[in-house]
Amino acid sequence: MAQLSFKNLLLSFALLTISVLGAIYFLHTKAEHRQIACTQEAKQCPDGSYVARTGPNCEFAQCPSPPTPTANSQETDEIKIGQVAINLDQIKELQQAVDQGHQPWRLVPDEVIMAEIQQYGFSIDDLKTIKKDSGVSGIVTYKIIHKGVDYTVTVFQPIQGEPKIWTISNIVRLEPK
Numbered sequence: 001m002a003q004l005s006f007k008n009l010l011l012s013f014a015l016l017t018i019s020v021l022g023a024i025y026f027l028h029t030k031a032e033h034r035q036i037a038c039t040q041e042a043k044q045c046p047d048g049s050y051v052a053r054t055g056p057n058c059e060f061a062q063c064p065s066p067p068t069p070t071a072n073s074q075e076t077d078e079i080k081i082g083q084v085a086i087n088l089d090q091i092k093e094l095q096q097a098v099d100q101g102h103q104p105w106r107l108v109p110d111e112v113i114m115a116e117i118q119q120y121g122f123s124i125d126d127l128k129t130i131k132k133d134s135g136v137s138g139i140v141t142y143k144i145i146h147k148g149v150d151y152t153v154t155v156f157q158p159i160q161g162e163p164k165i166w167t168i169s170n171i172v173r174l175e176p177k
Helices: 002-033 088-099 109-120 125-129
Strands: 042-044 050-054 074-076 079-083 131-136 139-146 149-156 167-173
Touching: 050 088, 079 149, 109 125, 109 139, 109 149, 109 167, 125 139
Parallel strands: none
Antiparallel strands: 042 050, 074 079, 079 167, 131 139, 139 149, 149 167
């Protein structure tokens, strides 16, 4: 009788151990695969754009870096002109954020120019002078007047296709005729 109850006790302990280990495994794997819904908050970046919370820890996405003029760019009357250096890694990060539903304005060239143009020295008043000049697949050109001087600003899609983001790629000061 004592032997039988010892076997029952041992069997019960083994079943309890297996059950606890199974529950721990189930809870651990479920936690790894669950999707997280982040709060719908936005943080304003120094350039005036906004980033939302993203990723498994719901941290704010990285703000875009300020534009980096290339070797052939220059500042004229406080406007940065020339080719804008494009950081492909940053573009990919921004595209991923947009793919997750953040910063949808980056999919519309007209909204991109309105959001980003001040980084290059244009004023709020200059925004009233923006006119779309031309557009072809993946490239849109705008004319902007700053202090009586005409500029051409090119916005393009570094990654082609729909829905892909747009960014400013070049600013040219037009010579008076």
